[in-house]
Amino acid sequence: xxKLWKNxxxxxxxxxxxxxxxxxxxxxxxxxxxxxxxxxxxxxxxxNFNCSSLRFYPDANAVDxxxxxxxxxxxxxxxxxxxxxxxxxxxLCFQSFFNSEKPIVxxxxxxxxxxxxxxxxxxxYKNHPLSSDFRINxxxxxxxxxxxxxxxxxxxxxxxxxxxxxxxxxxxNQDSIVIIDEAYVDFGGFSSVELIDKYENxxxxxxxxxxxxxxxxxxxxxxxxxxxxxxxEAVKNSYNSYTVNSVSMAxxxxxxxxxxxxxxxxxxxIATRERITYELRKLGFTVLDSKxxxxxxxxxxxxxxxxxxxLKEQNVFIRYFNIPKIDNYVRxxxxxxxxxxxxxxxxxxxxxxx
Amino acid sequence: xxKLWKNxxxxxxxxxxxxxxxxxxxxxxxxxxxxxxxxxxxxxxxxNFNCSSLRFYPDANAVDxxxxxxxxxxxxxxxxxxxxxxxxxxxLCFQSFFNSEKPIVxxxxxxxxxxxxxxxxxxxYKNHPLSSDFRINxxxxxxxxxxxxxxxxxxxxxxxxxxxxxxxxxxxNQDSIVIIDEAYVDFGGFSSVELIDKYENxxxxxxxxxxxxxxxxxxxxxxxxxxxxxxxEAVKNSYNSYTVNSVSMAxxxxxxxxxxxxxxxxxxxIATRERITYELRKLGFTVLDSKxxxxxxxxxxxxxxxxxxxLKEQNVFIRYFNIPKIDNYVRxxxxxxxxxxxxxxxxxxxxxxx
Numbered sequence: 001x002x003k004l005w006k007n008x009x010x011x012x013x014x015x016x017x018x019x020x021x022x023x024x025x026x027x028x029x030x031x032x033x034x035x036x037x038x039x040x041x042x043x044x045x046x047x048n049f050n051c052s053s054l055r056f057y058p059d060a061n062a063v064d065x066x067x068x069x070x071x072x073x074x075x076x077x078x079x080x081x082x083x084x085x086x087x088x089x090x091x092l093c094f095q096s097f098f099n100s101e102k103p104i105v106x107x108x109x110x111x112x113x114x115x116x117x118x119x120x121x122x123x124x125y126k127n128h129p130l131s132s133d134f135r136i137n138x139x140x141x142x143x144x145x146x147x148x149x150x151x152x153x154x155x156x157x158x159x160x161x162x163x164x165x166x167x168x169x170x171x172x173n174q175d176s177i178v179i180i181d182e183a184y185v186d187f188g189g190f191s192s193v194e195l196i197d198k199y200e201n202x203x204x205x206x207x208x209x210x211x212x213x214x215x216x217x218x219x220x221x222x223x224x225x226x227x228x229x230x231x232x233e234a235v236k237n238s239y240n241s242y243t244v245n246s247v248s249m250a251x252x253x254x255x256x257x258x259x260x261x262x263x264x265x266x267x268x269x270i271a272t273r274e275r276i277t278y279e280l281r282k283l284g285f286t287v288l289d290s291k292x293x294x295x296x297x298x299x300x301x302x303x304x305x306x307x308x309x310x311l312k313e314q315n316v317f318i319r320y321f322n323i324p325k326i327d328n329y330v331r332x333x334x335x336x337x338x339x340x341x342x343x344x345x346x347x348x349x350x351x352x353x354x
Numbered sequence: 355x356x357k358l359w360k361n362x363x364x365x366x367x368x369x370x371x372x373x374x375x376x377x378x379x380x381x382x383x384x385x386x387x388x389x390x391x392x393x394x395x396x397x398x399x400x401x402n403f404n405c406s407s408l409r410f411y412p413d414a415n416a417v418d419x420x421x422x423x424x425x426x427x428x429x430x431x432x433x434x435x436x437x438x439x440x441x442x443x444x445x446l447c448f449q450s451f452f453n454s455e456k457p458i459v460x461x462x463x464x465x466x467x468x469x470x471x472x473x474x475x476x477x478x479y480k481n482h483p484l485s486s487d488f489r490i491n492x493x494x495x496x497x498x499x500x501x502x503x504x505x506x507x508x509x510x511x512x513x514x515x516x517x518x519x520x521x522x523x524x525x526x527n528q529d530s531i532v533i534i535d536e537a538y539v540d541f542g543g544f545s546s547v548e549l550i551d552k553y554e555n556x557x558x559x560x561x562x563x564x565x566x567x568x569x570x571x572x573x574x575x576x577x578x579x580x581x582x583x584x585x586x587e588a589v590k591n592s593y594n595s596y597t598v599n600s601v602s603m604a605x606x607x608x609x610x611x612x613x614x615x616x617x618x619x620x621x622x623x624i625a626t627r628e629r630i631t632y633e634l635r636k637l638g639f640t641v642l643d644s645k646x647x648x649x650x651x652x653x654x655x656x657x658x659x660x661x662x663x664x665l666k667e668q669n670v671f672i673r674y675f676n677i678p679k680i681d682n683y684v685r686x687x688x689x690x691x692x693x694x695x696x697x698x699x700x701x702x703x704x705x706x707x708x
Contacts (some may be wrong), residue, residue, distance in 0.1 A: 004529035005555040008501060010450045014588035015595065027412075037406035046601070052391035053402050054570035054605075056382075057563070087594040096364045120592045147362060175358035201359040209411070216408035216600035234368035238474045240441040241369065241589050246570035247400070247601050251408075 015116045023315070027342055030317040031332040032155075032184075032294050034213040036265045036336075039258040042214070042251045049247055058246040060237070065249045068256045069221060073193050079223055081232045084243045086183055086220030090149075091117050093203060093222060096235045097177040098123045101147030107136050109326060111151050111181065127270035130157070130325075134288060134296075138165050142172045151181040153189045153291040156321065156331040158187040160291030170199045177228070179203045184292035186211035186266050187273070193223050200225040211266050211295055212255050219244065219252045227261075269293050273334045279344055281352060295332045304328045307350055314346050369470045377669070381696055383396055383687040384671040386509075386538075388567040390619040393612040396568070396605045403601055405512040412600040414591070419603045422610045423575060427547050433577055435586040436634075438597045440537055440561035440574030444503075445471050447557060447576060449673050450589045452477045454500030458530075461490050463680055465505050465535065484511070488642060488650075492519050496526045497572045505535040507543045507645040510675065510685040514543035514645030524553045531582070533557045538646035540565035540620050541627070542569075547577050554579040565620050566609050573598065623647050627688045633698055637705060649686045653705075658682045661704055666702050 037043065066077040073079075083089035094117045098104050101124070106114050108127040118125040128140035134157040141148060148169065153160035170178055180192045182204055192204050194280055203224040209215035222232060236243060244252075255262075273295065277287045278298055287297040308320035308330050319331040334340065391397070420431040427434075437443035448471045452458050455478070460468050462481040472479040482494035488511040495502060502523065507514035517561040524532055534546045536558055540676065546558050557578040563569035576586060590597060598606075609616075627649065631641045634651055641651045652658055662674035662684050 003554070005531050008451055008454045008531055009585050010453050010583075010589055010594045012588050015591045031411055033411065034409045036409070038408050043405040046403060046405050047401055049400060051397040054392050055390065055567040056389045057385055057387065057569045058572070084599075085594060085596055087596070091593050097362055099364050100362045116592050120589070134664050177362055200357070213409040215411045218412070218596055218599040228363075231363050234366050235364055235474070237369045238366045238470050239445050240439060240440055242441070242572055245438075245572040245599070245602060248599060 012120060014115075015113065020224070026315045027335060027339045028317050029335050029343060030319045031215075031217050032210060032292075032331075032333045034210060034265065034269070034293065035334070036213055036268065038213040038251070039255045039261040040253040040309060041258045041261070045250050045254040046247065048330070051249060054246060056246075058242050058244065058249060060241040062244055062249055065244070065253045068253045072256050073223060075193070075196070075223060076226070078226045079196060079229060081222040081229045081236070082238070082244050083220045083222070083226075085209065085218040086181070086205050087113060088218075088243060089205050089220040089222050090179070090181060091120075091203065092232055092235055092239070093179055094121055094123060096231050097179070097203070097228070098147040102144060102146035104147040104149065105141060105145045106149045107154065109134065109154075109157060109323070111155055114149060121307070134159055136165075138163065138168045138172070141169055145176055147156060147176045147179070148173050149179040149181060151183065152192070153184045153187075155184065155292065156294070156296050156319070156329075158288050158290035158292045158294055158296045159183075160185075162190045166190065166192050166195065168306070170195070170202060174201065176266070177201050179202060179205060181205045183207050183210055184261075184294075187270055187291060187293045189291040196224055200227065203228055208252055208255060212262065214251065214255060217248045217251055219248050269334050272337055272340055275337075276332075276334065276340050276344070280347070283347065292308075293334045295334070296329055297327045297332060302351075304330050306354070307347075310350050311343075311346055316343055316346050318343075321322070326330055368472060369467065372544075380669045380671055381689060382671050383689050383693070383697060384673045384685075385569075386564060386646075386687045387569055388564060388619065388623070388647065389688070389693060390567055390622065392567040392605070393609050393615040395612045395615070396609040399604050399608040400601065403604060408459060408600060410600075412596050412598065412603060414595040416598055416603055419598070419607045422607045425612070426610050427577060429547070429550070429577060430580070432580045432616045433550060434624070435576040435578075435583045435590070436598050437561065437574045437576070437590070439572040440535070440559050441467060441575040442572075442597060443559050443576050444533070444535060445474075446586055446589055446593070447533055447559065448472070448475055448477060450585050451533070451557065451582070452501040454530075456498060456500035458501035458503065459495060459499045460503045461508065463488065463508075463511060463677070468503060482483055488513055490515060490519075492522045494527070495523055499527070499530055501530045501605055502527050503533040503535060505537065506546070507538045507541075508647065509538065510648070510650050510673070510680070510683075512538075512642050512646045512648055512650045514539075514642035518546045520544065520546050520549065524556060526550065528555065531555050533559060537564055538648075539559050540616075541624055541645060541647045543645040550578055554581065555594045557582055562606055562609060566616065567619070568605065568609060571602045571605055573602050623688050626691055626694055630686075630688065630694050630698070633703070637701065648690045649688070650683055652683045653688060656705075656708060660683050660708070661701075664704050665697075665700055670697055670700050698707075
């Protein structure tokens with residue numbers, strides 16, 4: 001019998017998330033996670049959480065959490081939107097803001113989820129190639145489009161752009177909505193949050209997964225003009241009113257209020273990054289100037305896929321992308337100093353053998 | 355200056371979630387929440403959670419949690435899909451399974467999110483009116499359609515349908531995907547989970563928000579044939595790979611493994627429901643035969659909107675819907691026996707005054 005119901009199934013190419021190993025002995029430098037635990041104040045809130053309150057639905061408007069984020073960024077709670085991780089927030093932004101017949105534009109080498117969302121939501125898109133030194137050419141973004149999304153700093157290149165670049169981009173795109181995805185900005189990038197009053201068509205997306213060590217808690221946010229945020233709220237409330245659960249809100253609030261711990265751990269990651277960049281260059285690697293918690297590197301004359309696989313056998317997991325233009329590069333998340341010393345020792349061993 | 359970027363904004367009618375009061379002294383019978391706390395074993399897991407692991411992303415495949423759910427329902431982990439609350443799961447089902455030009459069908463009086471998702475995802479739909487005694491007429495669901503969704507038990511009517519009804523519905527709709535939304539089934543309804551092997555086009559959706567007292571944790575699931583579940587997984591992974599966070603998975607696993615506490619609290623809610631049904635009928639109310647954790651009631655000759663508002667002034671919150679056909683009914687969530695005694699006393703006071 002023919003099964004006609006199969007005609008109604010949505011046909012999408014499944015996105016495959018990066019592998020997570022259950023082996024506790026590995027050095028995990030493959031998912032851009034933070035090597036330090038979340039703020040002790042966030043941990044305290046979690047371990048003392050009033051669990052009987054879980055029988056209630058969460059606050060759909062996340063009033064207290066939005067206030068805390070607004071205070072940190074010196075903006076209003078009405079400028080803040082919250083979601084279940086920044087992937088959820090960006091997916092909602094695509095649905096809310098990219099409703100033109102014209103293609104949206106983003107770099108060819110960038111976060112791999114952008115084309116996936118375009119396919120899912122049937123949004124036309126066009127890529128602008130990065131330059132040979134992996135920079136985004138802002139002049140490419142002058143032509144008419146249905147929207148712009150750029151990660152700043154970009155991934156996996158680790159490179160960041162400054163205020164002048166962002167303002168040029170915004171001035172070239174006054175008829176589109178421009179999303180700046182700032183997943184990695186806290187590690188030394190320029191944040192466009194200061195520009196939201198000047199550019200009403202600007203949306204900045206952030207996450208608690210990287211600089212705040214809360215990848216397991218799923219907290220993402222968007223910052224923008226009140227008008228854009230209210231559109232996001234309406235679309236979110238048409239999809240799922242309760243995207244952020246009660247525990248995530250409480251833990252996230254404690255985390256953003258602990259500025260001291262945040263600054264201390266971010267500084268540690270940056271210091272380690274600078275040291276490892278120096279050491280890798282000394283060994284002969286080409287390492288891009290990272291503004292993130294990872295490095296993007298290659299070695300002239302060595303096979304990076306082989307290096308990646310060799311390290312994996314040694315229980316050191318980094319990331320390799322089998323993608324044209326970057327298929328002889330590796331992405332290395334910054335771990336603790338101890339982890340990075342093991343990584344360096346193994347790397348020296350590899351170089352001595354190959 | 356004309357702001358052309360506004361043309362690209364998505365225009366949706368915002369869905370307004372039910373009100374949550376910050377007043378701790380109210381008796382809250384308005385959101386179908388469970389009056390009892392979550393399983394003590396779930397609470398223990400939360401309060402002893404290894405917080406430093408939050409720096410890692412959650413398991414995108416939720417292997418352990420799916421195994422626990424599969425064990426409870428005596429199915430395979432490949433028959434289980436997980437999401438960020440059942441609203442998230444049903445929204446993903448709409449996107450995954452309702453891709454026909456023909457309208458999907460559901461009752462006119464039912465969960466108010468169904469038409470909202472149809473509008474958001476541009477899915478055509480058609481309502482079949484409930485009978486005058488609020489039953490779903492299965493013969494209405496014989497005509498060609500693009501999909502079927504029915505809550506069983508239905509809300510806000512509280513009425514449940516049995517196996518014969520569901521099998522008729524499935525036999526009439528062999529060319530469509532049929533979703534049975536079982537948010538309230540644990541309070542005495544018939545669960546269609548036992549039919550998933552017989553009907554490959556059947557999807558059953560459940561939630562931890564009602565019978566498991568975890569509304570604040572956001573856990574929903576779908577159960578169906580491996581083929582349908584794999585389509586849901588592909589669409590989910592195209593949207594957001596990490597919909598359920600690490601804490602929710604751990605707490606949810608402990609909750610579903612504690613069958614004894616689950617059965618005990620569900621029985622308590624059912625016993626209270628039967629007592630209150632009896633008492634309200636004795637007072638002159640018409641109360642439908644509930645298979646849920648709430649009652650749907652009216653009183654011939656009394657104004658239910660007025661009754662609802664009067665109770666609210668007395669700090670007893672129930673739910674009233676200003677919707678044709680049910681605009682003289684109220685929905686009353688079953689609370690603890692103590693809460694329901696206050697509710698009954700206030701109700702008697704109202705009746706003596708009006």
